[in-house]
Amino acid sequence: MENKGLNKVDLIFEKIDPKEVLTKAYKISPDAIIQQILDSGLKGRGGAGFPTGLKWKYTAAVKEPDKYVVCNADEGEPGTFKDREILDRVAYKVYGGMVIAGKAIGAKKGIVYLRGEYRFLLPQLMKELDSFHKMIKQIGYDFNISYCMGSGAYICGEESALFESIEGGRGEPRNKPPYPTTSGVFNKPTSINNVETLVTAMMILTHGPESYSQLGTKDSRGSKVFSISGDTPTPGIFELELGMSVQEFVNEFGDGDTKAVQVGGASGFCVPRKKFGNTIIGFEGVPTGGSMKLFNSSRSMYNVLHNYLDFFAEESCGQCTPCRVGCQQLLKGVEKVKKGEVKSTYLNELMKLADTMKVASKCGLGQSVGNAFRTIVENFREEIIY
């Protein structure tokens, strides 16, 4: 198990001259851009971790004049707030990443889907977009970016639900396949990338894939922006090299009494103290879209689990039965166990339900409810029961 330790990095928020990078990108072929992203080893930064270079390659391969680059800024995972910070501080790099993606896949249109909760940022973002459009036109790019606002629905962070929302419908996920690379927004080939992924792509073009791929581990290349909250003396945004253990993370950010870290938000995994040392934060261990919540020994893990289940029961789109009913039953189930209305072994039944949801749910929401459920119940069973 490769362990790189805890190292702070400054790539995402690093000041660069976008015109210089985009001029350089203008002169190289789409294939060469894709190759650089493939070489870098970059995986999507929204949480699911699909290799970005492959996504671009597949979208580029589809013969169709009308394609889209969609920036997923529907950052709704509890505990994640890095995309807001990135848009607030370096929006030009997000736009730059979209232009580069557009060139790579052969798209002329980009859409940023911004969550409704971040609407207050819009005036400033539009202003920056105006000057950005002028700048890329000077270089010679034929690419236009527009904004589409969300209206408060966690599920719209799921790519196909997000497309439905852009098209003016209920944000209900589609069946896959077809995948977005062949049929995305308006049923056109679409590369949908997270805010941070697009910025990272721009930084790979800036510094070269070799220097980027030296960061991180074999399975988790590069660095990542972490959103750190909960019981920590230093909550906030930190960019760290991937490949540290949870223990190293806790040594830096904990309050000295950390009993658990929830990695990856409500849809992620709970790591208890006894596993801090041998759990790596990354795709080889616990993956994360950036959400890191620390809990100290004063916190009830029942409350944490209950809060997450309540969140999912509300945010499930209700389209497929395993997720709609499953979320509600898990919530009711832990309440019954806590009140002593059923035996504690009922938790085993709920665990089976969570497993069923993993295989039977239509999208990532229902499939990942079991992550937090299983890891919290397994590691803190007595706190759920008593």
Place this chain on the structure above:
Amino acid sequence: MYQLGNLVKELSDKHGRARESLMPILQGIVEKHNYLTDEAMVEVAKELDISAAEVYGTASFYTFLDTQVRGKYVIRVCKTITCSMKGKGEIIQTLEDMLKIKVGETTSDRQFSLIETNCIGWCHKAPAMLINEMPYTELTPEKVVEIIKGYMQKK
């Protein structure tokens, strides 16, 4: 109830009348009137030449496209875990005492609505709330009183 006037027409001229114009149009109505009345949704359906059920179906999916009466200032207090741990309960209590309403209700003068919402992305500065689109973070009961007083004077 509110008078729609030419708003739906103006918004449709601005955003277009295609299906994908629906969300921006509904968002535009909410921005101005805080919630969607049945009449407003029927008007939008006519303008876009789609069924009113389609409009309602879309609107009712999104928590920010309210289809029930909301005040001029909609206060959304984050209830997700970090805000809960860092004193959300006190914030709600302060707001309820000050506005004399419970969570989910609107003041009789239609100025304020108080609701709870899921994570709004300010966990590092919890507890947090939105008033319409403006975020307020690192809240304390004292801070909340000041903020609400400010809005009361705005009326």
